[in-house]
Amino acid sequence: MRGKILAAGLALSASLGSSAWANESVIKATSDPNNWATQNGDYAGHRYSKLNQITTENVGQLQVAWTFSTGVLRGHEGSPLVVGNEMYMVTPFPNVVYALNLADEQKIVWKYVPKQDPSVISVMCCDTVTRGLQYADGKIFMYQADTTLVALDAKTGKELWKVANGDPKMGETGTSAPLIVKDKVLVGISGGEYGVRGSLTAYDENTGKKVWRAYSTGPDAEMLIDPEKTMSLGKPVGKDSSLKTWSGDQWKIGGGTTWGYMAYDPDLNLVYYGTGNPGTWNPVQRAGKDGKPIDLKWSMTHFARDPDTGMAKWAYQMTPFDEWDYDGINEPILADIDVKGKKRKVEVHFDRNGFAYTLDRATGEPLVAEKYDPVVNWATSINLDKSSPDYGRPVRVKKYSTFAHGTDFDTKGICPAALGSKDEQPASYSELTGLFYVPANHVCMDYEPFKVSYAAGQPFVGATLSMFPGPDKPERMGTFLAWDAGKGKIVWSKPEQFSVWSGALTTAGGVAFYGTLEGYFKAVDQKTGKELYKFKTPSGVIGNVFTYMQGGKQYVGVLSGIGGWAGIGLAAGLTNPNDGLGAVGGYSGLASYSNLGGSLTVFALP
Template sequence: MIASRLVGAMAATVALTATALANDSVLKCIEDANNWCMQQGDYANTRYSKLDQISTGNVGELRVAWTFSTGVLRGHEGSPLVVGNTMYLHTPFPNIVYALNLDDENRIIWKYEPKQDPSVIPVMCCDTVNRGVQYADGKIFLYQADTSVVALDAKTGKEVWKAVNGDPKKGETGTSAVLIAGDKVIVGVSGGEFGVRGHISAYDIADGRRAWRAYSVGPDSEILFNPEKTMSLGKPVGKDSSLKTWNGEQWKLGGGGTWGWYSWDPKLNLIYYGTGNPSTWNPAQRAGPDGKQIDQKWSQSVIARNPKTGEAVWAYQFTPFDEWDYDGVNEMILVDDMDVKGAKHNVLVHFDRNGFGYTIDRKSGIPLVAQKFDPVVNWATHVDLDPKSPTYGRPAVVAAKSTFLNGEDSNTTDICPSAHGTKDQQPAAYSPLTKLFIVPTNHVCMDYEPFKVEYAAGQPYIGATVSMYPPKGSPNMGNLIAWDASEGKIVWANKEQFSVWSGALTTAGGIACVGTLEGYFKCVDQKTGKLLYKNRTPSGIIGNVFTYGHKGKQYIGVLSGVGGWAGIGLAAGLTNPTDGLGAVGGYSGLNGYTALGGSLTVWSLP
């Protein structure tokens, strides 16, 4: 009896410890499904809402309830937050934040408009986007373009503290949303196209003091890897795991940006995030001293870290020695008790730019499933998941699609996917109703010609000319798919004329909603993909669909405002087909459907 009581007490202690590690204010906010407290919906990045008033049976009756103009053009990524009776809305540069009173006809309570040097705009790789604010402890956290992390009083909009996370003069910029993990504000950095060495940092939530910084590449002491304890594919990484895979000191310009989405498992006390491309895009300049390929760890990887200390627990590289700009920064979606190959696992599901959908045991970092989530992917045949194989964990590259083997100044054609990847940062959603992932995808291929480039601080350090276009025989450039991550297979797919660059939402009402680059807001049946509702918004949509409840009524909304990488031609007025890192030519047809904008549209039932 005493033993059973002791076991019960220990279990309760573990549960309390896990809860204590999380930020109580965020957990309490998430518990009320009427709120939309995080950009990701929850710490697991599921983007699933328990609200079910709007369902498959009545979603076709939706009507526009209200709209709001942000007053800013360019690409509107991310979404507003809703905490209680207040909505917090952000914009692209200059990163204005509005607080709206939902109880008083959405009146503006306060407006925060930071003063930023506009010289940051030319060093923002792919439009002046921002992926949104976050909430915790009565504060709103904004990550500005100039890399300032700002904590605002949620009631007044007054600055509580500000911390500088990088230097735009070197090409470091801020585009992502922070993650609140306990008493830490976790934030990364953009700038892989400018020779920036990516890093992720933690700031104390109370006063903004930096607690730790972990670089993506470099010495163990700077990437916070323990040679004996940090694991990869079930084995210790060993001393200098990153340095050994770079030629000389090129890691100092190594890329590995951390500009994507972050998730957190409070029970394991691990944060998960991805790293971006190695610099430059010209693989020949990153070859080893013998002219052979080297991995350039830990770019293009998922890393699991302790948010208190920053120490890495495990890492796994998706695309060693990248030759195509397949950043690994896309969201890591956490799902418990998934049945994979006859066993239950708590997993991390990741849809990589390289076109493979990964299901990974999130405690060990062991990949369980890796399959193409677009059949046209042709740069690699498969990912080797045989632990006994010498190429365990690695993609099997098709030599004809290798921009390195084909040589500098040679144009490698018909590579699928393009540098946009089969999915970029636009987040997928998971539904516990169907156990399916709703994934917005790019159905785009490219020609890729590397060339030699010299580094200069604050100047583009790219070294490749890229042209993008739909796959041969496929006029559409996007698909919205449902993915079974336990099997690694597509369940259904809806074709879209352009890439689906909007973040998806799933709800307990059985619907999944997303936006299109032409500006359509669409809701489908999660099980079948059947279109149930669509409505045109003022501009192309690259924002993420969200939902909230107010005074007994459910609302669904999305930011419209074309831009981002896919819409950079419209957003920045570019016309040369290879500008925008190849996107301008690929998406030139967009200007026949939409124009610049910046607004929020919200729908409800009559």
């Protein structure tokens, strides 16, 4: 265990106390509201800032303070980091890293240009995105598209070490942001559409040496699961919990990739993250020997693990035997909230499947699970009756089952679409209101599975999709909403023409910020959802809004650069409506509002 925290009063956030378990430099940097020192603001993933210079009364006066061109097109996800006077940002492939001096007219202090084989682009499922850098102990950590994890000296940009986490020739790529806990760098793997077996790996922060790797599927020893101590829904998972729920050795080719954001509770000493879809997307090929659906554990699952050993404390599977690509990777948000009249330490998770889960973060047991888009129809509810044999499982609707209708049958009107009621774009928890602010999709789909064979490094999808707006609001494809996670209720909802594919930010000034696919940067009142400000940035926004203080002035910024899954048609020049796993046709209207770009826009009061 690392030494005691030196500075008194440092804290993760209002909901998580300080602890020597955490990385001291991360605690110190994130405890200073002048910084934006991790991708999601703090270990808890709140994306909330205590800065309050910009308020609901004056946010309408915001002006562009400065801009920066990244020099790269394609989708710009994630956000820059700000630590002291330095800002650090990374571009989509080729993953150029910049360090800017905020005290000297944003002068470029250093620039790191990695050497990568451009062939990796061909195996990047949904654009050449990266979800951002991370900082700890005077180092910047960058995860390249080709799965190379790199440590750079934050002052000079000098390469300190690098290590390959996967093999692009097998379809493995790197798009996620790492997480630094204690003296370890934790990183996942992308490639769910290429038959990649998911994993979370820990590397030594100072040397790059691999410490442990926990697979999402397979034998207990490789998953770092203890059959008697790892819990699910209040019970031990039992021996070979994964192997028993896959047909043959299919778990080796497409189980639970790990490309979303993570969170950490230093008091419980647990890291939280989600796993993605099973391969192939054709559920008929994944059925059991008797032709019936099987759970396929532990894809579509949220895990809590000990960062020292990687051992799993608990696992909760949101969508057993997934039939629709409802990846479970969306970010965990840790908070202490009232649930049914009792204060609880929870993890809140807005899943791709359209249900918002409030889980006990010590045990993983679901406390609340409700739809955060009313049109969700693949299931009616989540069974929360502990006496039921189906406790914790979705109550499915056969009409929308792609398995029940079989291969080569086009199942119509499934809600949500494969990209979910929300994808990786992170929500925010406001310590001011106690509500969660969610960037969401309002998109449904038709889904036709077909037979596909596995070949290393080749697409392993097996489904043709078309996407379209939800039936109740055909004029819109997105929404930004406020959610009460204790009650499982929408407090207010603000419709948007296109999906809100930007990470949200809330501040002590009472404002919630987000961006839209057509390029707007917006500010709304946290209490009412009333729009208070908007500005059209140079390209569609799929980046995450962030804020910092410099020279006594609060700034708010966001990366713009259309792309990602929703914007892949524009980003990659695709025109076939079924390309981009159905997104090209669904979001064809974006071409009338946005174009390719790559820039940072920073706002401040005059």
